[in-house]
Amino acid sequence: MQRSEIAKVSQELGERCDNLSARQKRMLVVLLRRSDVGPNQGGNAVKLPRRNVLRLVAGAAALLTASRAARAETYPSRPIRLVVPFPPGGAFDAIGRPWAEKIKPWLGTVIIENIGGGGASLGAAAVARARPDGYTILLGGTLPHINEALLKTRQLYDPVKDLSPISSLAVNAFVLAVHPSVPARTLNEFVAHAKAQSGKMSYAHVGVGSLPQLVGELFKSLAGLPDIAQVPYRGAGPAINDLIGGQTPMAVVALTGQVMGFHRSGKLRVLAVTTPTRPVAAPEFLTAAESGFPGLTVQATVGLLAPAGTPQPIIEQIAHATRTALAERAYQDFLIESGFEPALDSTPEKLRRTLDQDVVFWAPIIKQLGLKID
16 A cells, blocks of 8 residues: 555544554554555556455454453453562552552452662663563552653653553652761751761662652752762662661651651651651651741652553553552551551542642752752
8 A cells, every 4th residue: 555545544543443552553554554465467466445454454453452352351360560669678668568468359469579770760661661461560659750750861761651550559758867876856956967067968868869869859958958968779778777777877768667666766766757747657757847848748659550551451450459459447557557648549540640740749849959860
């Protein structure tokens, strides 16, 4: 077929193929281009009538759609891989592993794979490139989305086009904590101490481009402490270990049950939390707003995403299973006691809107701070 004919047929097929992935539509275009039959006995190419080509390609589209529907009906038939884009020991692990256990009655076995690095980019990119069949999903959310959408000049993947939202699981916040040897019990006391130690202070965070780093840099800007050096770690576990060990005087990490436990045992001291109100599980923690830093009120969503092109019935099945699990009061209480706010009644569209709103919130802050990570 000529290019003009291909364009016309492709346009007519558009409405018929709306439920196909971009990859499957490309396959149909290839089929269009190959729709000329080989030469006849006289050496001339035999061309199929346009109506026959439409029938041929529409039939192929129907087969592809039926194949996707069949896979959705039998899903899941084997273990699902949940990629956590950080090393073990942080907030993502604290949310992902309990979800994997809780979801078994509806989705079967879920295997956790920690792929840290690049401020969550490496793990998220691995999922974006995976086969869109529902057997590889990402524990992502605000942090990986903002990292790739706003902080990268050379993206490993497109967070909007390459991943499909499934469901939020929880909302988390962050703490600014110090080693017990630091003579400060509030943010204001820490600011005074840091100014007296100009050029000698540093803070740990969970990775370049991570939300804890953004929170730390935002705090420096609001407090007028440009000389505090930022020290990136490969995840919360190593950062907290060095804070407890005294190798770093301060850290910005997610609020988790582990952090609350270390605070109460005296191994570290939480100065403030970025929640709008004091956490139910830790009412002794002052909020950043109470401490005189209302601009440091920051929360983040943690949720599930799949490679773009994953069949919508599978997306909805995972989302429905997650809503069912989160409806149980015991599971809600577990998340609250772990420092998180359960995300009830989430849907793929609600998670999409949340991530869009995160970009709107962080874009001017990142621009003002002048942050880029590559």
